[in-house]
Amino acid sequence: MSYTHRECLSREERLRRSYYEVLRDELDQFALAYALVGSYDNFIRLREPYPFVELRELKPRARIPSVEFDAQNTFLIIFSEDFIDKNHKKYIRYFDANKTTKENLLRHKSFPDVENFNRNLKFFETQGFFSFLGSLLPIDYALLIQRNQQCKVRYALTHFHVRIDWPIADASEALAKDLRYISKDLYEKGDKYAEDFQKKFFEYYGVPVLSGGRRTAAIVAAQYFRQLPGIATIYLSSSEARTLLRIDEIGVSKSVLVKLPVDEIKKLAETAGITQNSFTKNYVVARERKKFVCMLNVKYDYTSHALPSEGGRLRELKPDTNWLTVSQELILPRPSVSFHPPISYKMVYV
Numbered sequence: 001m002s003y004t005h006r007e008c009l010s011r012e013e014r015l016r017r018s019y020y021e022v023l024r025d026e027l028d029q030f031a032l033a034y035a036l037v038g039s040y041d042n043f044i045r046l047r048e049p050y051p052f053v054e055l056r057e058l059k060p061r062a063r064i065p066s067v068e069f070d071a072q073n074t075f076l077i078i079f080s081e082d083f084i085d086k087n088h089k090k091y092i093r094y095f096d097a098n099k100t101t102k103e104n105l106l107r108h109k110s111f112p113d114v115e116n117f118n119r120n121l122k123f124f125e126t127q128g129f130f131s132f133l134g135s136l137l138p139i140d141y142a143l144l145i146q147r148n149q150q151c152k153v154r155y156a157l158t159h160f161h162v163r164i165d166w167p168i169a170d171a172s173e174a175l176a177k178d179l180r181y182i183s184k185d186l187y188e189k190g191d192k193y194a195e196d197f198q199k200k201f202f203e204y205y206g207v208p209v210l211s212g213g214r215r216t217a218a219i220v221a222a223q224y225f226r227q228l229p230g231i232a233t234i235y236l237s238s239s240e241a242r243t244l245l246r247i248d249e250i251g252v253s254k255s256v257l258v259k260l261p262v263d264e265i266k267k268l269a270e271t272a273g274i275t276q277n278s279f280t281k282n283y284v285v286a287r288e289r290k291k292f293v294c295m296l297n298v299k300y301d302y303t304s305h306a307l308p309s310e311g312g313r314l315r316e317l318k319p320d321t322n323w324l325t326v327s328q329e330l331i332l333p334r335p336s337v338s339f340h341p342p343i344s345y346k347m348v349y350v
Contacts, residue, residue: 003231003249012152017231019153020081023124024233027079027145028246030130033335034073034137035237035244036257036295037285042071044286050293053242053256058298058348060324064208068239075237076142076214077133078162078221079155082230083147091166091224094144094159100136108139108161123148124155136160142217147230164217164224169194171223172201178226180309181317196319203323204306206245206252214238215245222247252324253299255332258347259291268331272343282333282340294331296347301327 006017043050048071057064084092098104102117121132124145136143142162148154173186176197186194202209205219218236225232231249238245244255260268269279286293306323309315326349330342 003226004229016147016153017081020155020231023155024079024248027077027233027235029335030133031077031235031237031244031246032255032295032332034075034134035235036255037335039071039073039237039242040257040286040293042073043069046071050257051242052259055258055348057241058243058254058256058326060206060300060322060326061203062208064241066240069242070239072239072242073137073237074214074239075137075235076218076221077137077235078142078144078146078225079233079235080144080146080225080228080230081232082228083149084144084228088224088228091164092144092221093163093165098159098161100157100160105160122156122158124157129157133157142221164221166220166224168198168201168216168220171220172198174227175201175204175223178308179306180312180314183314193317197317200306200317200319200323204302205247206254206300206324207241212238212240215241218245218247251300251302253297255295255297257285257293258296259288259293261291265292268343268345271345272340274340282337283331283343285334295334296345297328297330297332297342298326298348299328299330300324 006014009017040050051069056062084094089095100122102119105117118128120126121128123129133143136157139160142164143157144159144162145155145157148156169186172194173182176182176186181197182188186197199209201223202211202219205222207215207219215236215238218234222232222234234247236245237243242256246253246255265279265284266276268283269276272279280292283294284292285295301324303322303325305318305321329344329346329348331345332342333340
């Protein structure tokens with residue numbers, strides 16, 4: 001099931017969608033800072049070289065080296081526009097035992113300063129919300145931010161240690177039905193066909209087959225939330241990929257740190273119509289000798305093979321076809337910068 005476009009919403013629902021998107025913009029900046037800049041700072045503090053992502057790893061269907069880096073900040077955040085009904089607890093495991101209450105947080109040693117916990121910290125508009133969010137990110141599994149059940153335009157970090165227990169086969173089957181590669185059952189065309197489609201399921205969400213648990217949980221959650229009436233955004237930072245993966249109602253994007261030489265910095269400053277000093281101040285997150293560290297965001301579009309078939313006709317899977325293509329590459333301003341836009345800059349294919 002695809003999401004409901006803004007023009008098909010009631011006025012009240014459009015207001016909620018607008019508020020959700022404003023909050024999501026703020027969460028984007030926090031996630032970028034924590035996943036990329038914070039991780040870079042961790043490596044510097046440990047006097048270890050930062051493992052910059054190879055640009056080939058950002059190409060669709062690319063393989064990522066299976067090396068885990070302990071200094072990389074890792075997390076999984078689910079930000080749901082709607083309140084999740086209790087009927088979904090079978091697969092999205094959130095219960096009273098993992099609500100963000102002081103009593104529950106006391107059981108987790110990784111949560112600091114719990115004695116000064118204020119129940120209002122869980123609400124998005126509270127001043128200390130992002131500090132509270134950051135303190136919970138090291139806990140295993142996912143954090144769930146959703147609409148407060150008592151208020152239609154208020155959001156809260158309601159649960160931590162949230163497990164995603166929907167089977168990969170079920171998630172793949174749901175996508176296969178949406179895209180009309182099957183009519184009823186994942187195995188209706190045989191085991192080989194089902195296995196091939198499960199591989200394409202991973203490709204659809206921009207992660208390699210046989211990815212680790214957190215990445216698999218992220219893409220299964222993304223597929224599951226497509227069944228719910230509102231939209232959802234998944235943020236994932238992986239110790240292997242060293243990227244911030246963002247999955248929303250439109251598709252997939254990845255953000256990474258890149259090193260640029262001074263001549264490229266000059267070109268980017270000219271493109272943006274600003275001085276080199278202004279570019280350095282607003283876009284550069286660190287310097288390594290004569291190189292400048294910036295944030296690159298890569299957005300992906302779906303090819304025709306990964307879109308619903310024309311007229312809803314059943315079709316055959318072609319495993320060798322690409323399902324994703326790079327649609328946009330942007331150098332992002334630093335997370336704390338408000339008045340400078342992203343700058344178009346091609347790096348993945350040059």
